[in-house]
Amino acid sequence: MEIRIENLTKAYGDFKAIDNMNLTIADGDLVGLLGPSGCGKSTTLFMLAGLNKPTAGRIFFGEHEVTDIAPEDRGIGLVFQNYALYPHMTVEDNIMFPLINRKVPKNEARDRAYEMAKMVQLEGLMKRKPKALSGGQQQRVAIARALVKKPEVLLLDEPLSNLDAKLRVETREEIRRIQQEVKITTIFVTHDQEEAMSISDKIAVMEKGVLQQYEVPQKMYLNPGNLFVATFLGTPQINVFDAEVHDGKIYCAGNMLRSGCMVPDGSYKGGIRPESFNVTLLPSAPDAIRAEASHVRMTGRELQIRFNLGANEFRLLVHSDMQIGVGTPFYLTTREKQILLFGQDGKTVGKF
Amino acid sequence: MEKKSMKGYLYLAPALIIILIFTIYPLIRAFMLSFMEDYNLVNGSYKGINLENYIDIFQDRHFIKALTNTGIYVVFVVPCSIALSLIIAVLLNSHIRFQGVFQTIFFLPYVTSTIAIGIVWGWIFNSDYGLLNQLLSWFGIKSIPWLTSKQYALPSLIIFSIWKSMAFDILIFLAGLQTISEDLYNAARVDSTPRWRVFWRITVPGIGPMISYAFVMGMINAFKVYNEVYALFRGKNGPAGSANTVVFYIYDKFYNQSKYGEASAAAVILFLIVLGLTIIQRTLTGKKE
Numbered sequence: 001m002e003i004r005i006e007n008l009t010k011a012y013g014d015f016k017a018i019d020n021m022n023l024t025i026a027d028g029d030l031v032g033l034l035g036p037s038g039c040g041k042s043t044t045l046f047m048l049a050g051l052n053k054p055t056a057g058r059i060f061f062g063e064h065e066v067t068d069i070a071p072e073d074r075g076i077g078l079v080f081q082n083y084a085l086y087p088h089m090t091v092e093d094n095i096m097f098p099l100i101n102r103k104v105p106k107n108e109a110r111d112r113a114y115e116m117a118k119m120v121q122l123e124g125l126m127k128r129k130p131k132a133l134s135g136g137q138q139q140r141v142a143i144a145r146a147l148v149k150k151p152e153v154l155l156l157d158e159p160l161s162n163l164d165a166k167l168r169v170e171t172r173e174e175i176r177r178i179q180q181e182v183k184i185t186t187i188f189v190t191h192d193q194e195e196a197m198s199i200s201d202k203i204a205v206m207e208k209g210v211l212q213q214y215e216v217p218q219k220m221y222l223n224p225g226n227l228f229v230a231t232f233l234g235t236p237q238i239n240v241f242d243a244e245v246h247d248g249k250i251y252c253a254g255n256m257l258r259s260g261c262m263v264p265d266g267s268y269k270g271g272i273r274p275e276s277f278n279v280t281l282l283p284s285a286p287d288a289i290r291a292e293a294s295h296v297r298m299t300g301r302e303l304q305i306r307f308n309l310g311a312n313e314f315r316l317l318v319h320s321d322m323q324i325g326v327g328t329p330f331y332l333t334t335r336e337k338q339i340l341l342f343g344q345d346g347k348t349v350g351k352f
Numbered sequence: 353m354e355k356k357s358m359k360g361y362l363y364l365a366p367a368l369i370i371i372l373i374f375t376i377y378p379l380i381r382a383f384m385l386s387f388m389e390d391y392n393l394v395n396g397s398y399k400g401i402n403l404e405n406y407i408d409i410f411q412d413r414h415f416i417k418a419l420t421n422t423g424i425y426v427v428f429v430v431p432c433s434i435a436l437s438l439i440i441a442v443l444l445n446s447h448i449r450f451q452g453v454f455q456t457i458f459f460l461p462y463v464t465s466t467i468a469i470g471i472v473w474g475w476i477f478n479s480d481y482g483l484l485n486q487l488l489s490w491f492g493i494k495s496i497p498w499l500t501s502k503q504y505a506l507p508s509l510i511i512f513s514i515w516k517s518m519a520f521d522i523l524i525f526l527a528g529l530q531t532i533s534e535d536l537y538n539a540a541r542v543d544s545t546p547r548w549r550v551f552w553r554i555t556v557p558g559i560g561p562m563i564s565y566a567f568v569m570g571m572i573n574a575f576k577v578y579n580e581v582y583a584l585f586r587g588k589n590g591p592a593g594s595a596n597t598v599v600f601y602i603y604d605k606f607y608n609q610s611k612y613g614e615a616s617a618a619a620v621i622l623f624l625i626v627l628g629l630t631i632i633q634r635t636l637t638g639k640k641e
Contacts, residue, residue, distance in 0.1 A: 051538050072544030084535035088557035097553075098543040145543075 001062050001075075001185050002151035003048070004028045008057035010043055010209075017043045019209040021057070025187065025202075030179050032196030033189045035206035036232070041189045042157055044206070048139035048187065049078050049155050060152060074153070077146030077184075081158040083138045085130040086122055091117070091141050092126040098149040114143040120178060136167045144176070147182060154179070156188035160195060172199050193233045197221065205229050227269055227346040236274050236304065243270030243341060250339060250352060253310020255289045261352045266350060269342040274304070276338035277316040280331050281323070288331040293324050385616035393612055405617035414593060415618060418601040421506055425577055425597065428510045429517060430570040434563060436514065437521030442555060444522070445529040455526065462519035470583020473512045474499065477584075505590035513580050517573065521566045528559030564637045568630060575626050578603065598622050 003025040010018040018040045025031050046052040048059060050071035058067045066074050085094050086309040095116055099109035117123055120140040130138055135263035139159065146154060159175060160168045176199040179186045190196050195218040196203050205212040205220070205228075210215045213225040230238050245265050249259045252270060278284065294313075295306040302317045305324060316332070324330055341349040385391055386405055388398040409415040417580060444454055461469060477498035478481045485495040498508040532555065540550045554561070578599040581589055589596040589604070606615035 049542065051541070071538075071542045076540045076542065079540070080535045080539060082533065082535060084533060084539040086536065086539075086554060088560075097545070099546045101543055101549065149543075310527070 002060075003153060003185060003187070004060040005044075005048075006058045006060070008044070008047065008059065009055050010040070010047060010052065011055040016209050018047070018054075021209075021211045021213055023204060024213060025185060027185055028183050029201040030176065030186045030199060031188070032078055032200035033082045033187060033206065034193060034196040034232070035191065037191055039206045040209040040297075041076050041191075041206050043209075045187060045189050046156050048153070049076055049266075050074050051078075075151050077143075077149065077151035077154045079139075079142045079146050079159055081161060083130075083142040083162075084143070085138055085141055087130055090127050090129060090203040091122060091133070094130065094141055095144045095148050098145060102149060112148055113144075114147045119147075119181065120144045135163050136171055139163065139171060140174070143178060147178070147184070152185065154182075154184045154186040156186065158189050158191070160190065160192070165274075165329070168195070169241070174202050175199065194235070199231065205232060207232075223348070223351065224271075224340065225348055227271065227342045229346075230271050230340060230342070230348075234273060236315050238271045238273050238340075239312075239314045239316075241270045241272075241309065241314070243268040245341070250341070252312060255309055256287060257289070257334055258352045261289075261341075261350070262264035263341060263350060263352075267344070269344075269346075271342060272314075272334060272338055274315045274317045276335045277318075278333045278335060279305075279316065279318045279322065279324075283331045285333055290329055290331055292329050293326055296324060296326055364479070374465065382616040382619050385612055386564075388613050388622045391613045393610070398613075405613040406621075409614050409618050409621070411545060412614075415598075415601055417593065418596040418598050419621075421596055422575060422577065422598045424506065425510055425513070426571060426574040429513045429574050429577075430515045430567060433517045433521055433570060434499045434566055437525055437566070438556075438563070441522050441525035441529055442551070444526060458518050458522050461516050462523065466516070466579040467583045469516060469588075470512075470580070473515075473584060474586070477508050477512075499585065500591055502591050502594035505585070505595040505615065509577075509580060509584055509590070509595045512584055513574070513577065516580065517570060524562045524566055525559055528562035529555070532558040564633070568633055571633075572626055572631060 003023075005021055005023040008018055008021040009016060011138060021044065035041045043052060046053050049067060050066070054067060058065055060066065061074065071078075076311040078147050086097065089097065092110070092113055094114040096106075096109045099112060100106070104112070114123070114126070117126060120143055122137065122140055122144060125133060125137060130141065133141065139162075143154075143156075143159075150313060156175070160171055163171055172195055175186075175188070197220075200217055202214060203217055203220055204214045207228050211290075213229050215223075215225075220232050221228065224233065227240070231240065243257075244267055245261065245263050247265070248259060248261045248263065249256050250261055250263075250270065257270075259271075280288070283290075286299045289309070291309065291314075293307055295333055297304040298320060301320060303320050303324060305316050305318065307314055307316070318324070337351050339352045341352065343349050387401050387403070389400045389402055389404040391398040440458060442456070446450060448454070479485060479495055479497040479500060482498065484498065488496065496504055498504050536554055536558070537550065540554055545553075576599050577597050581595055581597055581600050585591075585595060589600045599622070602615045602618045602622070605611045605618065
């Protein structure tokens with residue numbers, strides 16, 4: 001089911017939790033609503049669910065406008081952050097509950113519940129109470145309960161935030177698998193950019209109630225629409241520096257990083273990802289910049305090196321076999337098309 | 353270690369001493385008294401150690417009447433109070449306007465003296481110009497002699513007590529309701545759960561421990577009913593003893609008739625009933641968990 005959000009606004013008094021949001025989600029996509037806490041992503045999700053009423057704007061599921069339709073009539077499955085399993089019912093009763101409410105005969109309801117349980121691999125736990133399940137299992141019960149009524153849209157609020165690190169990676173793959181199997185349009189809320197990038201078909205990044213960008217993960221990572229998106233995606237964070245452009249050349253604290261750029265002269269914010277440097281111990285090119293490591297951190301796969309250009313601090317990542325210690329001088333160039341320039345308003349000017 | 357535990361007992365001592373003197377000792381003493389035939393409080397003499405007191409009270413129709421009255425009282429007051437309180441608590445919890453005002457109103461009976469409430473209800477029940485009869489007259493019901501007839505004394509007491517004990521029940525139910533996650537109700541909404549099923553499958557189980565607690569406490573308190581009788585019937589036990597209760601009987605035997613043994617025997621019987629019901633209740637709710 002295609003989901004279309006038109007000029008959606010949610011205001012609490014003077015505060016706009018969601019400001020004029022427009023978004024179209026294609027049928028069958030898995031979409032991550034990503035942003036820092038308080039950015040309005042959960043509010044958006046609950047408006048899609050119908051539990052929150054928008055102040056203005058419209059929501060369409062397919063051809064039908066659902067803005068004023070009650071949650072139970074929207075054909076949605078909703079998974080809460082804390083799962084909201086009914087604590088006094090068994091797993092079986094929890095999964096059957098939405099069907100019983102829709103007056104599905106008990107036998108059929110039970111069959112469908114077991115079918116669902118099989119898909120989320122819960123067989124054998126059906127007679128347990130939620131309390132006797134691990135976090136990951138509870139999560140799967142919640143998903144089964146949301147899917148058992150065959151909704152057209154699946155909404156998940158921070159589905160992984162209550163799980164430990166290892167389980168989180170497993171569960172997100174699990175969510176992806178289930179979503180692919182059911183082929184249901186799915187929207188999940190998260191504040192974890194890695195989580196969003198790894199399983200989403202598309203990511204919607206939000207900040208302060210405003211949709212910043214809606215894009216395929218790889219494209220968004222490589223071509224962020226603005227400085228916020230650039231800094232929000234990726235760990236370690238993208239390096240942001242004061243950039244000057246003269247005659248098509250990008251400088252940082254007097255060091256020329258790139259020439260031949262078609263940008264008007266002036267001051268910009270520059271951005272370059274830690275993995276986008278070429279580092280050598282001897283000068284590899286005439287315009288290689290000399291720098292000294294101020295901190296070196298070994299993370300196993302790679303070395304994380306900090307250095308300064310003028311007042312700008314940078315982090316870069318190199319393969320861990322590189323022999324660089326604190327104070328070691330090295331030479332660096334930047335990979336093609338990896339320097340981002342942002343205007344004073346934060347909007348992306350270009351990639352060089 | 354030794355020294356440390358000594359210090360601990362020292363801290364406990366003041367409370368322990370008071371409990372020993374005013375609770376444990378009287379308990380044992382009453383138990384002993386109940387077996388002493390014709391005990392004399394002045395010189396401590398008694399005829400013998402036997403079951404005479406128990407035989408006497410069970411042959412006393414006033415005791416049987418008090419016991420039945422108390423039984424009827426408990427059977428009506430506890431479940432009615434819990435049911436009504438549950439409904440009111442759920443309504444109060446549903447984000448209505450002036451929620452705080454209503455909460456205060458419903459909690460007032462709990463902090464007000466029973467005697468004061470008794471006086472007010474005395475007026476409500478008044479057969480000539482009472483509010484209740486006024487209200488009933490609108491429905492064409494003739495004026496009822498609530499407090500002055502043998503027939504209506506116990507029902508009046510029960511109505512009064514239900515109203516009074518609701519305050520406490522509402523309070524703990526409200527506290528319980530607030531522990532039920534809002535998400536559960538939202539989940540139920542998305543699952544298109546009918547209201548009555550939300551109530552029975554989410555709300556009631558959610559405050560199950562509170563209901564069970566209210567039940568035990570309500571039952572124990574109801575078996576001990578005395579103040580309410582005293583307040584409503586101005587120190588009497590209703591017209592011709594028609595609203596007599598076990599504790600009222602014990603009090604009367606002890607202070608007015610100076611039959612210490614019989615009073616103690618009645619107290620022991622009451623204790624055993626409450627103990628028995630509490631054990632039954634605990635095993636029943638204990639099994640569920």
